[in-house]
Amino acid sequence: MLTTASVPDEDKVAYWNDAVSRTLVPMTVAPQGDGPFDGRIATHHLGYLQVSTLEADAERIGRTPALITRSSEALMAVGVQISGTATFVQDGRRAEVREGDLVVYDTTRPYSFDYPRRFSAHVFQLPRRTLGVPDSDIRRVTGDAIGTQDGFGAMLLPFLENLASSAGRYPAAVTNRLAGNVVDLFATLITERAHPGGAAPDTARSHLLLRIREHIDRNLGDPALSPESIARTFRISIRYLHRVFEGEDITVARLIQQRRLEECSRELARRARTAPTVSSVAQRWGFVSPAHFSRAFRAAYGVSPREWRELRTAHDLIGRLPADTRTAPAGVAGPGNRAITFPRPDQAHGAPHHRLASSR
Structure with a gap:
């Protein structure tokens, strides 16, 4: 006073x-x-x-x-x-x-x-x-x-x-x-x-939603990124944060995990002379536990992170062959198959999308 x-x-x-x-x-x-x-x-x-x-x-x-x-x-x-x-x-x-x-x-x-x-x-x-x-x-x-x-x-x-x-x-x-x-x-x-x-339109909500999504993308590698940390950063309540995401068909926590898995899947599929280990990729994108990362990856893509890398390598090998001789390498799928399809994390839910396309 x-x-x-x-x-x-x-x-x-x-x-x-x-x-x-x-x-x-x-x-x-x-x-x-x-x-x-x-x-x-x-x-x-x-x-x-x-x-x-x-x-x-x-x-x-x-x-x-x-x-x-x-x-x-x-x-x-x-x-x-x-x-x-x-x-x-x-x-x-x-x-x-x-x-x-x-x-x-x-x-x-x-x-x-x-x-x-x-x-x-x-x-x-x-x-x-x-x-x-x-x-x-x-x-x-x-x-x-x-x-x-x-x-x-x-x-x-x-x-x-x-x-x-x-x-x-x-x-x-x-x-x-x-x-x-x-x-x-x-x-x-x-x-x-x-x-x-x-x-x-609800311009206030859409504006804040865009800022939150950008914040998530910038901080995916931070293991502490969570709905609670986002609410603190934007000085809003957890309840209001969840309200902002109403109608988005995904929760804040699920969005964080989905974006982390997407970045991991891209890095694991990237061709390089020295490939990083699966655990190092997971850690770089905010996963603390390798076991939790493997379970989440399999649930989203239907295969383990290591299998995903092998399949993408096989896909690249097939893509470099002449069109009339493209077949899957032994051990990946039956002979005569032409293409491999890969799911997004929001498509899989354990379905075997990693399989090669139907044979001739």
């Missing part, structure tokens, strides 16, 4: 300006009334989510381009007007904010709040990257006052009020989960406001 109560009258404004800038983001504060200024701000952290409650006399708050350059991280904020009114301006739009209204704003672009009389408000700040929402959607929402009489806002308001009033009482074990739930709600709020009527 930071308050001007014990600060000398002549220093109150400077103290308040510094307190607000350090607690939220750098900004200018100009009192609007006469007499000594009074203000207080209380702040709690729920993981990466910051929850602040302000109560102050009439003032004007402004965030300028020069002040934006002093911030090291891009933040999104949602304000809840508890008492009093405000005029909010961002992205060329002006909104009259009344008691109970919500406002969404981006701290990387200039904005201002004018409070004509004493007020109180909750401010929720979180890293912008955690939302997974396109910039175009955010720009459609900033500069507007969101009513909470009905719709999604009516459901969101009491949750945010309760969260702000009890933020300091949650145990550390649940704060990150709470932060992930708030991210889910804010992303839904922005998407709903940006695409009223639901006519547009």
Whole structure:
């Protein structure tokens, strides 16, 4: 809690300006009334989510381009007007904010709040990257006052009020989960406001899904890659991560394993003067246990990793022969066969796809 109560009258404004800038983001504060200024701000952290409650006399708050350059991280904020009114301006739009209204704003672009009389408000700040929402959607929402009489806002308001009033009482074990739930709600709020009527696709989900898939591909060799580590990286809850993958016909864990198996199968089939061992290939692509890798590979491709390599070698040998003399090497299949087909991990499920095509 930071308050001007014990600060000398002549220093109150400077103290308040510094307190607000350090607690939220750098900004200018100009009192609007006469007499000594009074203000207080209380702040709690729920993981990466910051929850602040302000109560102050009439003032004007402004965030300028020069002040934006002093911030090291891009933040999104949602304000809840508890008492009093405000005029909010961002992205060329002006909104009259009344008691109970919500406002969404981006701290990387200039904005201002004018409070004509004493007020109180909750401010929720979180890293912008955690939302997974396109910039175009955010720009459609900033500069507007969101009513909470009905719709999604009516459901969101009491949750945010309760969260702000009890933020300091949650145990550390649940704060990150709470932060992930708030991210889910804010992303839904922005998407709903940006695409009223639901006519547009779920761009927020698809954007986040693409980023997660790219993250998986970049980190396949990390044995610690898992749904839990992905949720931590993107600052979302496990529940929301699984929701992002709804409709993808594959779970996050299955996708990680499938992509690892695909890379292993490619490397095992690659021709080289010195072929790496099966265990070294498995380890390079994130498999800790060779036995687990062999079981997973056989379940996906219908053959062991070693058999897969032998079959691909046989396939290459056949491919280098003249067309009218191509037959499978002894021990691979019966004579007279022409081609070998190989499954993808999502096709096999133990089926013998490795067999040569039917004989003439």
